[in-house]
Amino acid sequence: MTNPTSRFEGLASSPASEQATGGLIIFLNGTSSSGKSSIARELVGVLDEPCFHMPVDAFHAMRSGPEMTPDQLNAVLKRTWMGFHRAVAGMAAAGNNIVVDHVLSESWRLHDCLALFAPQAVVLVGVRCPLPELERREQARGDRPAGLAARQFDRVHAHGIYDVECDTGSSSPVECAREIKEFLRRRTTPTAFERMRSGSPARPAVGRDQASWSS
DSSP states (O other): OOOTTGGGTTSTTOOGGGSOOOOOEEEEEOOTTSSHHHHHHHHHHHOSSOOEEEEHHHHHHHSOOOOOOHHHHHHHHHHHHHHHHHHHHHHHHTTOOEEEEEOOOSHHHHHHHHHHSOGGGEEEEEEEOOHHHHHHHHHHHOOSOTTHHHHHHHHHTTTOOOSEEEETTTSOHHHHHHHHHHHHHTOOSSOHHHHHHHTOOOOOBBTBOOOOOOO
């Protein structure tokens, strides 16, 4: 009789050259309606290597919709975010390059990502947009609660450290994607994630002066 496990023999001892090396995580952070997803779609089209766009909205869209109390919904939303972070970490650990669009409006989300992601492999991108333009976009799209961007506006960038920033109020998604691609050619260390992990003072990101990181 054939050993059912025989087809798996040798996998554990695969040469190191066959093992996956970690991929790059391009982490776009900004408020709702700031243009993160539009930038991400353009970015995956201009990058030189294969890349996956992993938007958190796609994970929320997978969830079924039974009625829940506010407390139940909050718990489900937090589990969704946590699962999303771990999916991104797993894809990157397998050697895939990832473009993430995210909303760091709660501090625990950033701390969870800091604990999970290889900090040297993360390019943290601040996606900025003036509040009046955010409010105009929010009203025009009609699929977001009124005032959501305004509530997130100060909290999303509160950590104050980025590797590179772009402003969708003055630049198109294509222009922002090109700026990010150009930054990737000359990015330096330590990265924003490395500095936050170590508690080091911030240095100005490309495109904007930054405040210092504090926990």
